[in-house]
Amino acid sequence: MFSLKYSVKVTRRGLISIFWFEAGLKKSSKTLFVYRNYSKFQKQKMGVEKQLLRAGTGPKPAPGQTVTVHCTGFGKNGDLSKKFWSTKDPGQQPFSFQIGQGKVIKGWDEGVLGMQVGEVARLRCSPDYAYGPGGFPAWGIQPNSVLEFEIEVLQTQ
Incomplete structure (x- = not known):
């Protein structure tokens, strides 16, 4: 060996x-x-960096609230230019989740907290804030991959 x-x-x-x-x-x-x-990209929390693409004008979501987003994920097979999933793909729809409940990857929970309704940003998530050592093989995400997500906050409740 x-x-x-x-x-x-x-x-x-x-x-x-x-x-x-x-x-x-x-x-x-x-x-x-x-x-x-x-x-x-500007560092948000440990493991998440944010690039503002369009400023929002609405309220910022708070922990425990449900947020609805459009999202496109990049990083298929280790290439940040390759998309692996999008809510804008045919047959898909906006995605809703409750912030801070661990229902999504940590990078989303942390990154969306600082965004406003109407804002579009690109979040870069380190492996421990994405899918970690297991990756997500069904979507072509290799273990310990850095991923980027373009997120648009549509509404918060």
Whole structure:
């Protein structure tokens, strides 16, 4: 048995590469994905970053309230440009959930709290605020994937 070691490099343009090493020698490298507009994301809570796409004018939801959103998820097979699900797809409808009850991934619970009705934002969720080590294979989400969600808050009750 041997352990596979790796290092991660992020370039000035946000290009992320992983280099695998075996027995101290460079084995191979692979470019994973490009973080587009990386500097426009602002850290919300630990594990969630937010990029404001359109300001809202309505109230902010509070813990325990039910919020209805349009959402599109990105990060299929580790590529943040590939969509894995959307409420705007044919046959889908807006999604409602109660904030702070653990009914959705932690990144949604934390990220939606600071949004206003009418706001559109892109949330970047670290693996522990998304699907973690299990991933979500049915949607092509690999274990420990960083995911992005474009969320529009439609209403809160």
